[in-house]
Amino acid sequence: xTSLLTIWNLFFTFFKIGIIGFGGGMAILPMIYQSxxxxxxxxxxxxxxxxxxxxxxxxxIAVNAATFVGFKVAGVAGSAAATIGxxxxxxxxxxxxxKFMTMYRNNKIMDGAFKGIRPVTVGMIAxxxxxxxxxxxxxxxxxxxxxxxxxxxxIDPIPVLITxxxxxxxxxxxxxxxxxxxxxxxxxxxxxxxxIL
Amino acid sequence: MEKNKxxxxxxxxxxxxxxKLGLFTFGGGMAMVPLLQDxxxxxxxxxxxxxxxxCLAVSQGLPGVIAxxxxxxxxxxMKGLKGALAATLxxxxxxxxxxxxxxxxxxxxNENPYVQGALTGINAASAGLILWAAIKLGKQVxxxxxxWVVAGCAFVAIAVFDVSAVWAILAGIxxxxxxxxxxxxxxxxxxxx
Numbered sequence: 506x507t508s509l510l511t512i513w514n515l516f517f518t519f520f521k522i523g524i525i526g527f528g529g530g531m532a533i534l535p536m537i538y539q540s541x542x543x544x545x546x547x548x549x550x551x552x553x554x555x556x557x558x559x560x561x562x563x564x565x566i567a568v569n570a571a572t573f574v575g576f577k578v579a580g581v582a583g584s585a586a587a588t589i590g591x592x593x594x595x596x597x598x599x600x601x602x603x604k605f606m607t608m609y610r611n612n613k614i615m616d617g618a619f620k621g622i623r624p625v626t627v628g629m630i631a632x633x634x635x636x637x638x639x640x641x642x643x644x645x646x647x648x649x650x651x652x653x654x655x656x657x658x659x660i661d662p663i664p665v666l667i668t669x670x671x672x673x674x675x676x677x678x679x680x681x682x683x684x685x686x687x688x689x690x691x692x693x694x695x696x697x698x699x700x701i702l
Numbered sequence: 703m704e705k706n707k708x709x710x711x712x713x714x715x716x717x718x719x720x721x722k723l724g725l726f727t728f729g730g731g732m733a734m735v736p737l738l739q740d741x742x743x744x745x746x747x748x749x750x751x752x753x754x755x756x757c758l759a760v761s762q763g764l765p766g767v768i769a770x771x772x773x774x775x776x777x778x779x780m781k782g783l784k785g786a787l788a789a790t791l792x793x794x795x796x797x798x799x800x801x802x803x804x805x806x807x808x809x810x811x812n813e814n815p816y817v818q819g820a821l822t823g824i825n826a827a828s829a830g831l832i833l834w835a836a837i838k839l840g841k842q843v844x845x846x847x848x849x850w851v852v853a854g855c856a857f858v859a860i861a862v863f864d865v866s867a868v869w870a871i872l873a874g875i876x877x878x879x880x881x882x883x884x885x886x887x888x889x890x891x892x893x894x895x
Binding site: 510515523525557558560561562563564565566567568569572573576577578581584585591592594595596598599600602603604606613616617618619620621622623624625626627628629630631632633634635636637638640641642661664665667668669670671672673675676680681682683685687688689690691692693694695696698699700 | 704722724725726727728729731732735736739740746752755756758759760761762763764765766767768769770771772774775778779786787790793794796797798800801802804805811812813815816817818819820821822823824825826827828829830831832833834835836837839840843844848849850852853854855856857858859860861865867870871873874875876877878879880881883887
């Protein structure tokens with residue numbers, strides 16, 4: 506029997522995580538565990554599962570984690586409370602900002618701000634490609650690599666081929682992103698599973 | 703006919719667009735960028751390339767879950783609060799359903815080597831897709847020396863020095879405002895030294 510208090514605790518915990526979880530991703534998972542332990546006795550092994558499952562399932566990691574923890578602690582109602590909690594701060598803040606932006610669309614300062622933000626976004630997305638590439642294309646973490654020979658040895662050739670093929674298919678042949686993800690997921694299941702090659 | 707009408711409803715289309723985004727992106731945030739661009743500009747024509755860049759900038763710069771920020775931004779941009787609600791619900795629902803399914807039925811599925819292989823393939827593809835998104839957006843945005851310098855600094859700061867995206871965006875706002883004020887005073891002041 507889960508109490509209303511537990512449901513409220515879940516909502517409130519994930520609401521706080523939704524506020525401070527800048528950038529999200531894996532960094533927020535330890536934070537989630539600490540806060541959840543204050544009102545429930547979720548086992549460490551279950552929490553270890555959270556890392557793997559949040560990454561291995563589609564959707565934003567924070568939302569996956571909220572649903573997972575909420576469900577473990579208090580069933581479907583718990584997962585709903587946690588998920589709404591984690592999404593609510595984003596929702597409120599972004600809605601306010603977009604409203605504000607449309608009000609001041611022709612303001613000079615706003616215009617200047619966007620002149621600076623847009624190129625930052627481009628740099629940021631390029632950096633994002635690098636981060637994802639690091640986990641997929643190298644067999645060890647980049648920080649552990651000592652020299653150039655080590656770097657060459659750490660490169661995993663099949664994922665590199667997948668990245669290059671994807672790049673060619675999307676740029677030259679305009680294949681859609683969803684199709685490419687499905688195709689390369691299937692290719693990876695065959696070639697990167699270690700069961701065939 | 704009735705069903706056809708419903709599928710044309712803008713709220714339903716926002717919901718289903720973000721439902722698909724939630725279903726086909728792994729890791730959220732950055733991995734969503736190429737799909738968002740595809741859907742918003744090409745498939746639905748809801749946003750121009752510039753408007754997508756603004757959406758990404760705001761979503762990355764604000765606290766909270768980036769994917770939810772993107773959904774709320776797009777929904778609100780299109781149809782106000784109700785649109786934001788439809789898009790956000792669509793974004794969250796795939797995670798919600800899949801996680802509960804995994805916990806109840808498929809626990810341990812992520813240890814399966816084929817699943818691991820598929821994830822490696824998907825991440826490798828994502829790296830290529832995100833790189834292409836950066837190139838496309840770069841062509842759109844980097845039209846002046848100022849923009850190139852700012853983008854380069856942001857890339858180095860984030861990729862090399864691990865600066866958080868929030869600080870990069872805040873710095874971008876400051877530099878952008880300073881630069882455009884400087885440009886304005888220069889064009890007003892003529893040949894001021």
